[in-house]
Amino acid sequence: MDRDATVRVADFHEVDLGFTEAEILIEAARCIQCKTPKCVNGCPVGIDIPAFIHACGVGEFREAARIIKKDNLLLAVCGRVCPQETQCQGECVLGIKDKPISIGHLERFVADRERKEGGIETPMRLPATGKRVAVVGSGPAGLSAAVELARLGHEVTVFESLHEAGGVLRYGIPAFRLPKDIVQAEIEQVRKLGVEIKTNHVVGRSVPVAELLGHDAVFLGTGAGLPYFMDLPGENLCGIYSANEFLTRVNLMGADKFPENDTPVKFGKKVVVIGGGNVAVDAARVACRMGAEVVLMYRRGEADMPARLDEVHHAKEEGIEFMCCTNPIKFIDGGNKAVAGVEAVRMELGSPGDDGRCSFAPIAGSNFILEADVVVEAIGQGPNPLLLQMLPDLVRNKNGSVMANGLGQTSVPKVYAGGDVATGAATVILAMGTAKIAARAIDKMLRGMSQI
Amino acid sequence: MYEIVKTYALSEAVFEMWIRVPQVARNTQAGQFCIIHPDEAGERVPLTISGIEGDLIRVSFRAIGTTTKLLASLPAGACLRDVVGPLGMPSDIANGPETVVIIGGGVGVACTPIIAQTAKIAGNYVIGIIGARNKDLLILEDEMRSICDDLFVTTDDGSYGIKGFASGPLQTLCESGSKIDKVWIIGPGIMMKVTSGVTKPYGIKTYVSLNPVMVDGTGMCGSCRVTVDGERKFACVDGPEFDAHLVDWDDFLARQWMYCPEEKQSVEYREAHHGCRCRKVE
Numbered sequence: 001m002d003r004d005a006t007v008r009v010a011d012f013h014e015v016d017l018g019f020t021e022a023e024i025l026i027e028a029a030r031c032i033q034c035k036t037p038k039c040v041n042g043c044p045v046g047i048d049i050p051a052f053i054h055a056c057g058v059g060e061f062r063e064a065a066r067i068i069k070k071d072n073l074l075l076a077v078c079g080r081v082c083p084q085e086t087q088c089q090g091e092c093v094l095g096i097k098d099k100p101i102s103i104g105h106l107e108r109f110v111a112d113r114e115r116k117e118g119g120i121e122t123p124m125r126l127p128a129t130g131k132r133v134a135v136v137g138s139g140p141a142g143l144s145a146a147v148e149l150a151r152l153g154h155e156v157t158v159f160e161s162l163h164e165a166g167g168v169l170r171y172g173i174p175a176f177r178l179p180k181d182i183v184q185a186e187i188e189q190v191r192k193l194g195v196e197i198k199t200n201h202v203v204g205r206s207v208p209v210a211e212l213l214g215h216d217a218v219f220l221g222t223g224a225g226l227p228y229f230m231d232l233p234g235e236n237l238c239g240i241y242s243a244n245e246f247l248t249r250v251n252l253m254g255a256d257k258f259p260e261n262d263t264p265v266k267f268g269k270k271v272v273v274i275g276g277g278n279v280a281v282d283a284a285r286v287a288c289r290m291g292a293e294v295v296l297m298y299r300r301g302e303a304d305m306p307a308r309l310d311e312v313h314h315a316k317e318e319g320i321e322f323m324c325c326t327n328p329i330k331f332i333d334g335g336n337k338a339v340a341g342v343e344a345v346r347m348e349l350g351s352p353g354d355d356g357r358c359s360f361a362p363i364a365g366s367n368f369i370l371e372a373d374v375v376v377e378a379i380g381q382g383p384n385p386l387l388l389q390m391l392p393d394l395v396r397n398k399n400g401s402v403m404a405n406g407l408g409q410t411s412v413p414k415v416y417a418g419g420d421v422a423t424g425a426a427t428v429i430l431a432m433g434t435a436k437i438a439a440r441a442i443d444k445m446l447r448g449m450s451q452i
Numbered sequence: 453m454y455e456i457v458k459t460y461a462l463s464e465a466v467f468e469m470w471i472r473v474p475q476v477a478r479n480t481q482a483g484q485f486c487i488i489h490p491d492e493a494g495e496r497v498p499l500t501i502s503g504i505e506g507d508l509i510r511v512s513f514r515a516i517g518t519t520t521k522l523l524a525s526l527p528a529g530a531c532l533r534d535v536v537g538p539l540g541m542p543s544d545i546a547n548g549p550e551t552v553v554i555i556g557g558g559v560g561v562a563c564t565p566i567i568a569q570t571a572k573i574a575g576n577y578v579i580g581i582i583g584a585r586n587k588d589l590l591i592l593e594d595e596m597r598s599i600c601d602d603l604f605v606t607t608d609d610g611s612y613g614i615k616g617f618a619s620g621p622l623q624t625l626c627e628s629g630s631k632i633d634k635v636w637i638i639g640p641g642i643m644m645k646v647t648s649g650v651t652k653p654y655g656i657k658t659y660v661s662l663n664p665v666m667v668d669g670t671g672m673c674g675s676c677r678v679t680v681d682g683e684r685k686f687a688c689v690d691g692p693e694f695d696a697h698l699v700d701w702d703d704f705l706a707r708q709w710m711y712c713p714e715e716k717q718s719v720e721y722r723e724a725h726h727g728c729r730c731r732k733v734e
Contacts (some may be wrong), residue, residue, distance in 0.1 A: 161670045162494075163489050163534040200536040202670060206475040225672040229684060236677060236703050238710040245673035253495070253667070259721035262495040262518050263667075264714035337706035386671050386689050 005317035009288055012175040012256065015314055016080075018112065019105045028057035031101050034093060039103060042091035044433025045144070047071045049088055049103060056106050062108040062121070072432065073147045073189055074140065075181045076115065077169060079108025082429045083308050115185055122192045126153035131446045134159065136203045136387060139167020141221030141419025141431040143187065146195045148439035149219070154446065156195045157215075161202040164252065168428070169225055171252040172244075172279065174286050177311075180251075201251040204390035217414050217442045220402060222449050223434055224420035227383035230274070230377060234331030239266050239339040243275070243283045243378035243421075250286050268292040268374030271343050274328055275378030276305035281312060283376045284320045294320045295370060299327040299347050300360050325349075325360060332369060341369045383421045391415070399424055408438025416442055453531035457508055462591040463584075465514050466559050467524045476506040476537040482570035483661065483693050486511065486537030488523070489670045494533070495519050498666045498688070500563045500638075501538060509537070512562030518718040539669045540692045543636065543660065548575030550633035553625065554600075555581040555618050555647060557639025561591050562663065567636055568599045577601050579625070581617035583639075587611040592685065619647040626654050633657065641705050648696030654680060658696040662687045662709055668732075677702050678710050 001017045002008075008015050010225045031053040039049040047066055055064035065085045068075045084090070084104040092100030114120050135146045138160040146156045164170050169183045191197060201207050212218055227242030229235055238332065246265065249255040253263035271287040273280050276298035284296045296315070298305060302324045305312060316322065325347045336341030346366035350359045395403045395411035401424050408416040416438040419431030459469040476486055480501050486509060489496045497519045503510030507625075515524035545552075545567070552571050556564035561582045565651045567690050571580045580600035584590040585608045597603050604621035605613030614620060618639070627634060635651050635658040643661040651658045664676040664687050671689040679700035685691065 145707060161536065163536070200534050201475065202536060202539065205538055206479055206536065208479060225670070227672070227674045229674065229677075231684075235684075236679065236707060238707060242674040245667060245675045248667050248673050254493070258714065259718045261493045262718055264711050264718065337702075338710075384671055 003312070005314075005319070008176065009318045012289060014179050015176050019102070019109055021109075024056055024106060024109050025050065025059065025155055027102055027106060028053050030094065031057065031093065037146040038091035038093060039088040039101075042087040042089075044087065044305045044429045045071045045436055047088075047107075051102070052110065053101065053106060056110065061110050061113045063143075064106075065114045066121065068107060068110060069121070071436075072144075073123065073193070074143065074186045074432070075107050076111035077140075077178060077186055078429055078432070079104050079106075079111055080178050080182075081173060081427075082428055085309065087429065093440065094360055096212040115182075120185075120189060123151055125151055125194065128155070129153040129446060131155065131216040131288065132157070133217045133219065133442060133446075135219045135221060136212070137167055137223055137419075137421075138165035138187075138197055138199075139221060139223050139419065140169060140234060141421075142167065142219070143190050143433040144432040144435040145219040145221055145418060145439040146197075147190055147193060148436050149442060150193045150195045152439070152443045154216075154443070158195060159201040159203050159207055159212075160197060160199045162252065163199050165199060167221075171248040172282070174247065174282050176285065176289070177282070202386070204387045209390045213414070215414075217416065219408075219435070219438055219442065220387070220410070220415065220417040220421055221419045221429075221431070222384050222387055222421045224381040224425040226382040227377070228245070228380045228382060230328065230379060232328060232330055234333055234339070236331055237331055237339040238341050239268070239373055240317060240331060240375045241266075242277045242375070243273075243376050244381065246283050246376045247286065250290075256286075256290055265290075266374045268372075270372050271295070271307045271374045271376065272297055272328075272370060272372040273376045273378060274298075275380075276307060277378060277380070278307045278311060280376075280378035281315050283378050285315055285318060287374065287376065288315075288318050288320055293376065295323050295372075295374055296320055296348075297323045297326050297342070297344060297370075299325070300357070301325055301349070304357060327360075327362060329367070329433075331375060334373075339372060341371050342375060342394040343367060343369050381420075381425050404438070406437070407441035408434060410440065414445075418427055453533060454535040456526055456528055456530050456532065459526065459528050461524075462512070462562070463589045465589060466512060466562060466591050467515055467520075467555075468502070468510060468512045468562065469523065469526075470503075470505070470508040470510050471532060471535055472507050473509055473535045473537070476501070476535060477504050477507050477509050480504050480509060480538040481542035482566045483543030484538035484540050484694060485669075486534055486535055487539060487666070488519075489534035490519060490522055490526075491513065491533050494522070496667060496669070498539070498663065498669055500661065500663075500692075502562045502566055504566070509535075512559060514559045514703070517715050518722050523721070536669065538549070539688055540691070543570065543693055544634075545571050545574050545576070546634075549577060551577045551631055552631055553579045553581065553622060553635045555583075555622060555635065555637045556587070557583045557618050557643040557647070558589070559591075560643070560661075561596070562638075562640030563638045565592060565595045565599055567584065568596060572599055572601075580604070581606065581618045581621045583607065584610065591673075617647070618643070619650050622650050623648060626650060626656070636661070636693075641701075641708050643707070644696065645701040650685075652697050659693045660696040660699065661692050661705060662694060662699070663692065664704065665710060678707075
């Protein structure tokens, strides 16, 4: 159940309150326990969904947690931020005639129940192999790879450049979608499994590449941390942020509580967010909670928005105006080197492009100016160049991401990659899926080595 | 947690502290910086690493904002929550013999010895120019004198050394036709802009160390974007040193002061709360 929009826009507490135990039992009982379950195919990490739903149905929530944790240790996180509608729930056969099972809510309930009861069970580890693996980045990909490798008996060190672990779970996704104490609790589980997470360690700077490559294997999970900008006139005016910066200031540094916290952010009275993905919607909803009137500007039609439907729906409830088929062309200087407005142009539908999506073209003479004292650009991110420039032998794709095969192997021996740094910006769970595959490939490689 | 081993004032405005951060000290080269996040409620502030000794790094700062005032108030033995580095690219110091001029203004002087020393060890002829508003604010003269082959000292009011700005001796050197291969200028934004104007007509490669607002310091947020030769650069990963003659100074100066009103508000808030950093726990 969602909290009322008028109440929730005044704080950063969670929007969706989840299911009650009674609702969970009813929901779990709806599952028809397919012999060849399609939901599992839809899950990038392959959780045994029917088994965990069955455990829920008989009230065995700890057992349900145990089942999920065989494949995913970040269950409270994934129960909240996975796009279930296009994955497990999208495959659910009940969805053909009726509503699919709310698998995400079940997963979340199981995780929350175990955490609240205390005594969270840490999965078993295989006997120590004596192999040392370095994981770069502690976001969804890095954590998943670390967990998988640790369970398989390897000694894992995770290097994180920020002062908190979690990557995008910490700095990117706002607390009203993913409360930070939950992220913290799940990362604690990763540590309990024996994974060492070293924050404030920048590979390529405080951890030399030679030291990194001194490990028996390396997993790169550095994500898509480089913000793209639109290259429009006036882009460097004060008050114009990348979504990464805006969200990091608030989610990681607590700038919404300035001056109680020292990090400032321009709250803005009229905020324009540019983009149509989850990051754009997150930024818009953050700005809204800091008291701004928010317009989300997107160059294509609303149906083309890559953001999750749920989030778009929530954003609208919270009073965010969606201005689709509109593209910014210039930022207006208020005369003091601070942004005062966005000049934009209306777009119309053209013919479909190579990717099958229709391209939109500007309508001549449709220019107008939208007042804004804060602008947030959320038009996508690329792989962070810092580490990659230190590993020149790493072959990259055209878009700059690290080239990795289906097993996560890169062009450098012993170095694997997964998550956004290899796939380009995607979802938390896809990052976890690729990381898990890479971790298993690393395990195979390391065990092969031991036999020699 | 990272221990402050030594801390002291260099002048009434400039403070220095030595912090134990082995992994940073081991890997730092001249020109790089670190980010300090003093405590949970604190800001991440970038500070140039101005010295290295064993496991220790030195940072130097003016106590003007909330974070720098807090840092100045911490005693030796106190711990900082986070220190990360070295960040940014090292200074482009070539093996000599080249003639290099290293100029520091105000607190920027604190960052000159590490560059001067590296240049000296690399076999270069090192000329230093350090300046301050007046004699009392001048710092690190002895340290620079012990490193540099030549040292000029300026004060704005003429209370010590040559009267005027650090650009004066640089102008004289340029006009005298002495061979200068590279110049480094470190100081307040406007000082770097003006001083680098001196070498421009002579086509002398001139570096400035830019200190825009940063958050992560690893290329992730874009807060520190600066325009250099018409291109967007991130000072945290592409810099902090850039060719002074290619920097868009108006852009840089405006962005540097973006949070002036918030800075003032923050300092007032801290003063009103007696510097207390306890927070209401939700």
